Amino acid sequence: MKTVEAMKQFENIFGAKAEDLFTAAGRINVIGEHVDYCGGKVFPAALNLRCNVYGKKRGGNKIRMAFRGIDGIVEIETDKLDTYKYLKIGNYQAGVAYYLQEEGIDIVGCDLYYDCTVPFGSGLSSSAAIEVATAVTLCEYAGVPYDKVHLALISQKAENKYAGVNCGIMDQFASAMGKKDHAVLLDCATLQYEYVPLQLGDYCLVVANCNKPHNLVESKYNVRRQEVETALKTLQTALNVTCLAEVTPKQFNEVKYLLSGVVEKRAEHVVMECDRVNQAVKALKKGDIVELGRLLNESHYSLRDLYEVTGKELDTLSALARKEADCLGSRMIGAGFGGCTISIVKKTAVEGFIRRVGKAYQDSIGYKASFYETSIEDGITVEKL
Ligand code: GLA
Numbered sequence: 500m501k502t503v504e505a506m507k508q509f510e511n512i513f514g515a516k517a518e519d520l521f522t523a524a525g526r527i528n529v530i531g532e533h534v535d536y537c538g539g540k541v542f543p544a545a546l547n548l549r550c551n552v553y554g555k556k557r558g559g560n561k562i563r564m565a566f567r568g569i570d571g572i573v574e575i576e577t578d579k580l581d582t583y584k585y586l587k588i589g590n591y592q593a594g595v596a597y598y599l600q601e602e603g604i605d606i607v608g609c610d611l612y613y614d615c616t617v618p619f620g621s622g623l624s625s626s627a628a629i630e631v632a633t634a635v636t637l638c639e640y641a642g643v644p645y646d647k648v649h650l651a652l653i654s655q656k657a658e659n660k661y662a663g664v665n666c667g668i669m670d671q672f673a674s675a676m677g678k679k680d681h682a683v684l685l686d687c688a689t690l691q692y693e694y695v696p697l698q699l700g701d702y703c704l705v706v707a708n709c710n711k712p713h714n715l716v717e718s719k720y721n722v723r724r725q726e727v728e729t730a731l732k733t734l735q736t737a738l739n740v741t742c743l744a745e746v747t748p749k750q751f752n753e754v755k756y757l758l759s760g761v762v763e764k765r766a767e768h769v770v771m772e773c774d775r776v777n778q779a780v781k782a783l784k785k786g787d788i789v790e791l792g793r794l795l796n797e798s799h800y801s802l803r804d805l806y807e808v809t810g811k812e813l814d815t816l817s818a819l820a821r822k823e824a825d826c827l828g829s830r831m832i833g834a835g836f837g838g839c840t841i842s843i844v845k846k847t848a849v850e851g852f853i854r855r856v857g858k859a860y861q862d863s864i865g866y867k868a869s870f871y872e873t874s875i876e877d878g879i880t881v882e883k884l
Pocket of ligand 1: 624833
């Protein structure tokens with residue numbers, strides 16, 4: 500939805516009115532963490548927190564970009580798109596433009612104002628929202644038809660190869676393909692997907708940010724990827740599998756003696772988390788929210804003890820949530836090391852939950868957590884202004 504403030508900003512900065520609004524979503528992930536790059540199933544949903552791109556097509560070879568809350572304009576030239584990797588702001592956009600151009604799409608000069616309401620570094624995928632919103636903007640301005648799944652793949656490529664973060668497909672897929680009031684059960688090995696209504700009865704999801712300062716998440720993430728690749732190579736000497744997600748818990752127990760140390764722990768997380776996704780989707784379809792909550796807790800413990808991507812802040816936040824009588828389960832989401840948790844909380848108890856958990860978190864950690872009002876919305880939207 501457009502805001503008057505952003506429209507004014509656009510006009511002040513670029514001296515003409517914005518003509519279009521393209522948006523893509525931030526996401527949560529109900530369950531299935533750190534399995535997308537292992538060919539597993541994930542279960543994300545698109546949020547009302549979004550990257551909104553106000554645009555005007557200008558022609559020529561310059562893309563001018565401005566950003567809410569940041570002074571100045573970043574300008575990139577469409578004939579030099581391979582030269583902007585160093586940009587602190589604008590590199591995701593340049594990467595997306597670069598890979599679209601590589602596919603033969605004519606990247607057209609335009610003015611863009613980014614109003615991103617996905618908090619940065621929160622584990623809610625602000626980067627995917629920026630990439631996907633940029634991809635749709637540039638395709639619309641090029642006047643070419645596009646497939647949303649393909650835009651998600653291009654966006655992932657930009658993040659992997661241009662920004663250097665070896666992420667899986669979950670975030671970009673959810674950002675592009677999310678559906679109002681549904682979670683997307685996505686098989687990351689085949690990209691087959693199914694929309695499942697996210698109906699929690701008397702309960703709802705509360706999203707909380709632990710607000711831990713962002714620190715080396717990308718490099719730690721890339722290390723985890725290497726560890727599971729090592730695990731897969733070793734297990735392939737005994738099992739006929741193409742990815743870790745194909746290994747069943749039973750098979751894993753039979754062959755895990757081949758692994759040791761952190762590599763064994765990482766692989767065990769992936770195998771068990773994939774199993775939990777199937778159980779969670781079954782529980783949700785049956786309306787068994789208690790069971791869903793239990794699985795969320797198990798997921799968190801596994802990310803804490805086996806995958807080791809939580810940390811004191813996320814552990815504290817989710818443990819405090821779990822102590823609440825009206826909370827059925829809580830876990831970290833996204834890459835981890837900081838960022839957000841989701842908790843299943845009785846609708847009538849949300850206010851007290853936020854107050855008590857917020858206070859206890861601040862008492863224990865020394866700074867505040869943030870709680871967001873979220874709803875589940877569509878992925879990409881396109882609007883003429
Ligand atoms: C980040 C990545 C995703 C996924 C999650 C963990 O959000 O971008 O691809 O791996 O971490 O599930």
